[in-house]
Structures are given as C-alpha cells and as structure tokens.
Amino acid sequence: MNQSVMKALNLLNFFTVETPELTLREIASKAGIPKPTAYRLLTSLESGDFLYKTKETEHDSKYRLGLKLLELGQIVADQLEVRTIAFPYMQQLAQEINEVIHLVIVNQNEATYIEKVDSSRALRLNTRVGKSSPLYAGSGPKMLLANMPQDQQRDILAADTLYRNNQPINKQQLLEQLEKIRENRYAYSVGEQDADTTGISYPVYDYRDKVIAALAVSGLSSHFEEENLEWIKEKSKQTAEAISRKLGYRGPDF
Incomplete structure (x- = not known):
C-alpha cells in the first residue's frame, strides 16, 4: 500500500475513547513526524470526512474522528450481523436440500x-x-446487481465489453x-x-427493506430439474425470507 496512505491511516489510531480530540501538535508528537507533514496528512483525512476540525488557531488545530x-x-x-444471523438458517437449508449454500454481498x-x-x-x-x-456472473452476484441503484449499476456495466468465462456478454x-430478476x-x-x-x-433484506445480501444455492444441474427444482426454489425462498425477517424486514411475503 502507498506509504503516504498508510501514514495517514495510522494517525487515526491515536484517537481513543480517553482521547477523542487531539491537536496537530499532539498528533505530530505521537507520530514522530514534523508538524507540516502531519498537517498535510490530516488535511487529506479531513477532505475524506475521516476527521473533522473542531478548532483552528494561528498556532494549532484540534481534530476529532469524522462521520465517514x-x-x-x-x-x-x-x-457481520447478516453473516451471524444467516448461518444457522443456511445450515438447516443445506441439510434439507443437500446442495451448497452461499451468502453473497457487494464489496467494492x-x-x-x-x-x-x-453439501x-x-x-x-x-x-x-x-x-x-464480477456482479454479472452467477445467480447470487446478479441478484445483487439487479437490486443496485441504477447509477451504480451503470458504472459497473460501463465497459464496452463484459466477459463471463472468457466469452463476451x-x-x-x-x-x-x-429486470426479470x-x-x-x-x-x-x-x-x-x-x-x-x-x-x-433469493434476496436478503434488512430493516430498511434494502437488499443487503443474496442467499445462493448451487449444485449439479442434473439436481435442478422439474419437481426437485421447484422444491429447492421453495425451500430457498423460505430461508431467505426467514433470514430477512430476523434482520428486521417488514415488507410483503416473498
């Protein structure tokens, strides 16, 4: 990682419950760096809302951790909450249908x-x-992509050509x-x-009725046929809804 980035992030470690507010002088002293260097790093953190300045004088400044x-x-x-809550439901579903169960989220x-x-x-x-x-490869990722805000979805799909299994999409x-999803x-x-x-x-919703994860069931295609397919779908849907309700979802039934 870039050394300047690491130096800036390390400054955040000096803020504690006991010392929620620190001056530029104190931070520079704790980091063992010159005040101008500390000020430059702190300004970068401030511009990203990682810190905010509570007071500034001709000789010093005070900082607190930011809302970011x-x-x-x-x-x-x-x-962490969705993973902890979902796991026992996933175990139960795996025992019932004997297929591989995943929990998938969006990350960067x-x-x-x-x-x-x-299984x-x-x-x-x-x-x-x-x-x-990629968010366009597999049922779980596509469930997440389908429920993203349109501007974010457009950014992800902005490339001239998208590939899945080395084939253009x-x-x-x-x-x-x-749209169908x-x-x-x-x-x-x-x-x-x-x-x-x-x-x-199937989607996993939180208390804001927002899709925060996908419950994905995977297995050999020969297992996902006719009556067995409908049974797997019903069990998976029930499990995703149970997890969502546990997370505070109050929307309509799946």
Whole structure:
C-alpha cells in the first residue's frame, strides 16, 4: 500500500475513547513526524470526512474522528450481523436440500462470498469464503446487481465489453435478465461460474427493506430439474425470507 496512505491511516489510531480530540501538535508528537507533514496528512483525512476540525488557531488545530468512520463501521456491523444471523438458517437449508449454500454481498463493486455451507455430495465449486467475482456472473452476484441503484449499476456495466468465462456478454440481454430478476425476486444461472452447475438465489433484506445480501444455492444441474427444482426454489425462498425477517424486514411475503 502507498506509504503516504498508510501514514495517514495510522494517525487515526491515536484517537481513543480517553482521547477523542487531539491537536496537530499532539498528533505530530505521537507520530514522530514534523508538524507540516502531519498537517498535510490530516488535511487529506479531513477532505475524506475521516476527521473533522473542531478548532483552528494561528498556532494549532484540534481534530476529532469524522462521520465517514461511523458510516464504514455500520457497513461492517451489518455484514457481520447478516453473516451471524444467516448461518444457522443456511445450515438447516443445506441439510434439507443437500446442495451448497452461499451468502453473497457487494464489496467494492464486486460480489464477495462471506459464508458457505457445503453439501455432502462430492462436488467441487470454484467458490470459497472471501472469494470475489464480477456482479454479472452467477445467480447470487446478479441478484445483487439487479437490486443496485441504477447509477451504480451503470458504472459497473460501463465497459464496452463484459466477459463471463472468457466469452463476451450481450449487455442488452443482461439488462433484460436483471429486470426479470427484480420482477420475480429470484435469480437463476446455469454454468456461469462452474460447468454443469446451476445456481438459484433469493434476496436478503434488512430493516430498511434494502437488499443487503443474496442467499445462493448451487449444485449439479442434473439436481435442478422439474419437481426437485421447484422444491429447492421453495425451500430457498423460505430461508431467505426467514433470514430477512430476523434482520428486521417488514415488507410483503416473498
């Protein structure tokens, strides 16, 4: 990581419950750097709302932690909460349908898998906790992309050519898929991340009725046919709704 960025971020560590406010002089002293250098780093943090200046005089300035840290902290808290709440429901669903269950979230314009429960079948999928993938590849990522604000969605799809499995994607068809996902409230994919596999995903809502994750079920395509497909869809939908209700969702039934 860029050394200037690291130096700036390290300054945040000097703020504690006991010392929520620090002067420029105090920060420079704690960091062991000249005041002009400290001031430059603090100004960068201030411009990003990581700090705000409470007082400024000719000889010194005072700083407190900014609201951007509260915003980021809430995002982390929400992610931890949904993972903790979802996990036992995912385990129960895996026992019932014996397929691989994932929990997927948006992370820096990509889809990141934050939880996984395996099936007892000998099935190897190209997924793991912490893995990221494009938001237009797989049922879980597409569920998240479909429920993004349109401006953010446009930014992600702005490239002239999008690729999935090294093949170009028809962007118009993708946009039509996303519209259908929003209408049907579930996503379906075949072979988009792993050959001969099918994925089905349902949205996970929070107390603001906002989609914050996707519950994704994956397995061999031969298991996702006819009556078994409808059974998997119903069980997955019920599980996603149960998780959402636990998170405070008060919207209509799935």
